[in-house]
Amino acid sequence: MKKLRYFCIACCLWILGMPLFAQPLISFDKYHTTTEVQQMLKKLQQSEPVKTQLHTIATSPGGTPVSVLEIGKNLEDVPAIFVGANFEGNVPISTEGALAFAKMLLDSAKYTEKIKWYVMPLPNPDAAKGYFEGIKFGRSVNDFEVNNDMDDLPNEDGPDDLNGDGIITQMRYKDLEGSFVISGKDSRIMTKADKEKGERGEYKIMEEGIDNDGDGKYNEDGIGGINIGISFPHLFPFEKKEAGKWAGQSPESYEIMRFIFDRPNIAMVYTLGSSGFCIVPPKGGRKGGANLSNIKIPGRYARMLNADPQKSYSMDEVIALVKENFGGEMEITPSMIAGMLGLGAAVNPLDEDLKFYTKFSEDYKEYLKGKNFNTERLDPTPAKDGSFELWAYYHLGVPSFSMNLFTVPKVKEEKKAVEGELSLDDVEKMSAKEFTALGEEKINAFLKANNAPDRFSAKGISDMMSSGKFTPKQMVEMMKKMPKPKKEGELSEKDKALLAWSDSEWDGKGFVAWETVKHPEYGEIEVGGFVPYIESTPKPEAIDSLLQKQLPWLLQLSEKIPSVLFADEKITDLGGGVYKLEIYIENKGYLSYPIAMGERNSQPAPVVITLDGEVDFLEGISRTPLGSIGGNQVKKLTWLIKTDKKPTITAKIESAVFGTDVKQIKIGG
């Protein structure tokens, strides 16, 4: 007996001593429930206890913890990247993505030596549960109690599964006032009746459900809640009940903001979800924001600056005016100007920042091609107002990259293989000489067949190509970006792609075929439509390969993070104990610090150069903010100092992001 006990204890010790061996492997062949995600995070944490720490930062209204896995606990003085996933709660593959990403970071030390990581796979656990529940409707809201219709009860009228298939789709019923008809192209799809063509609507469409509370409205007060994916303060959508009444009303988003602001070393943010800044740069063109290239200076400031209140100025011009009139050593930043003139919030990505977004998106497409990844997919959803990824860019002022791990492939246009007709792909590979050699007739036919805009003519293009201003590759890229004219009666690109996807991948089950059901109020109706999650959620067996092909790009992107160091110094003896000291600071990263948005909002922590030693400063001060520094650039700072001795002074780069870099400089040596 005793022996047996010893044996048991020995076994336990042996197991404890080899925690890696004792744990089952973490794999990505299914979607994990919120409980399993918690367990996986714990497992990941325990696999590298020295490097990692699990923070529980909030509890959702439904009682589930929101956790952040810190990787690089052992690191000091390094920049950090925050990775959040599935804020909208209905993109389960993004949660898997965050877990797989954490595992990649732990599997190889390469990306965890100079960067600290915070990974948050499940910021909206209440909504994420919706994927695993008996009745699925693509839930994005948490359990926060919201009485959406402000009657006497909360959550009393959600959708109902009328046909008992466990999913909420749509219902259609014939109604004299209906405005929809069945599409002539595909009888599954409903389209708006086109009055101009003399069509008359026959159907009404609604979300599957009954009027549970008998107020005449359908499904107007379902379960919950707040959608964490639109509950952040940039362009916070006040008008949407599911955003909450103010940004951060629900504890998840409030505590996420606090967690991030408590860590000023976070210098970059990744978001896995439905938008994709990695492939499509953040969109501009919003109205109402501050236009920094077209600034009017109000009267009282115009008088101070000797400016013309009628004229429009660029930001650089206003900075020049301020410097001219007020001088001084202080760096005048766009942020100061915008604040002084009350220009308001930025709502469009700044031009300087769009440059790196565009460059990286092109690089990413190349990267995916290299991985044999089909990029002919539906575009990611644009980031929503109030989303985490927009907040990270506009309020934190750091590079914010989002990635959607899955969208449905586009339907390849069936090209009639007409003899001698050229496809876009054929032309893309041609040289300018080969293309112009085709002759005017063939070129015109090619342009027409591929919906080129009217201003493209064979002659004009040939001339430009002959002079070397334009290449076939550039032309094809432009043509691919052109919006495809919607043909009369055609299904939308998205409907086409989803139907094809449902047929090919889901055996037609991605679309619930219309089926007659008895409705308590409308009598005979039909229930059917696209299955929730179909757009964003592939089959479990596809998860691993999607993650392995796309996520490593985010590892590569992390190498673009700025890195600020001493480059060189120069001391000039001006005589009489007076020296000119020049210190060169370099940014070895690709990205500037801060990015243009960070300069605009002054949020990123400053980099400060300090000098300490037995010297008097004739010009310059002992703590000098570096201001902004471009990617792969060197910035020079100059001091005039006086000393009777020949001291060694200590120069330091102080930064909450990059830590401290120290250099001893001998004066008069």
Next chain:
Amino acid sequence: MKRYIFFILFTAIFQLGYASGVKSKIEVPLRFDRYYNYEEVTEALKVLHNAYPEMTHLDVIGKSEEGREIYALTINNKKTGEELSKPGVYVDGNIHGNEIQAGEVCLYYANMLLTKYGENEKISKIVDKNVHYIIPVVNVDGRAHFFDDAHTMHSSRSIRVPKDDDNDGLFDEDAPNDLDGDGSITQMRIKDPYGQYKLDPDDSRILVRCKPGEKGEYSLIGSEGIDDDGDGRLNEDAEGYLDPNRNWGYDWEPPYVQRGAGNFPFSGVGLKAINEWITKRPNIIIGFAFHNNGGMWLRPPADNKTRIPAADIAAFDVIGKNAKKITPGYVYMPSVDLYPTFGDFDSHLYFIHGIFSFVGELYPDGAETYHDDETKPKKESEGSGYRGDNTEETRERLKFNDNITQGELYKDWKPYKHPVYGDIEIGGWVKMSSRLPHPFMLNELVHRNASVVLLAAENTPEISMEIIDVKKVGNNLNRIRVRLVNKNGLPSMAKESEINKTHRQDILKITGGKVVAGGKINDIRLDKVSYKEKKPEIQFLSIPSYGNVEYQFLVEGKGEIKINYESLKANNLETSVKL
């Protein structure tokens, strides 16, 4: 060393003595010829609560950044109903730490309600009809530091969350310094033949701007202080700045758009606690936040893109237009007309909680007078609008200081050896001046402003319900008509809340019979009714200010029919009829 300690003790006692007049025991009724520091406000609240334990409860509703307790005093007469069943009147003050008399207005209001209950008919009625929620000091850290540390009348406003105002990587490292150790941050001036200023021939304490070509005598250097961080600038990174009146949820914008906004809504923990506390009291219908100064009654909106419904403006006017008369020298206007703000408390109360909210900017300009009818100074037609730039007014205020406050508001210029500037002079208006009335004026200020709160409480909705008609209209079918009347100036809920579904509407509910049809009577004489399509037994409604609404129900059945009116913010009612 010992001597040094004595010196500190001595100055401390001296300052306390000044701050609170002659230090005295705090007892009921409270005195208002003095200012209470943070501990004394707390003590005063406890004393009030202990004196009226049946009528009050005192709760700690949260803690500040530095761990001080934020207190709320609730006054409710349980004999006339539970708290949540009565229209709530909310009053707070001192959200900006330096605006201390706002706290005294709150204390006075509480003191007035409690000590005059049973003696004064009007006050007794208001105590019985309403529940009163009073938070005298919102920014508890700010108030504590304002009393304890050297400050100007404008500083110690912020929530105590450090911010790197000058963007040099250090936080709150260059605040003003009390060089002369008098407990106030005043001004520094230096003799300078090339300066822009000269002495005022009438009063050498005042510097006036030189005319072009005139020889200067002085330069103004700024607030008392040294360049603590050696960056060539003085006093540019003091405490905070996180403005507690820019950190609320409604229409919040980040700090690069709205100075002092804080990093995200409710980053101030005390403010968050207060908001949660208010959320649990949906019966609050009127709210006052007291500030200083300038003499203003401000109502929402605070931005120029939002329009608020005319019915709500009319309700605000009932109070605002009369408030002006109670407090001479005050103006009444939308907050945006002063300047637009984001994330302010009043907009949050109105747009999020459906509370009619006012800011009271206490202490109007021009209250510090020294003249008779003949010597009354003419208002300068082209002043810059900023107090202190107007030499005439400054002269008068100095005479007020000399003759009426015996010199307590102004510190005469005294020479000082500055580590950087050398020989300078330090002097000017002290901390307890300018935005704050001298204690002798406090009593009138707190009384008049508390009277405005009383006016608002009086105007909270008082709904009565009567069955105006029961008529048999068919076999087993009766028509019941109900009228709900509001005799006061505030509606049963804000129109804005109704339109934007901010909170539940009022409910009129019939039980006991089958309601075949029911709806709002649009014209009782012409018999025009808008019937509600579904669930006619529950009607959603609100009752306008000084107005009434009528409803009609067609009810099947016999026996007792109960009619209930339920409102979040007005009183609840029940009546019945036998068919």
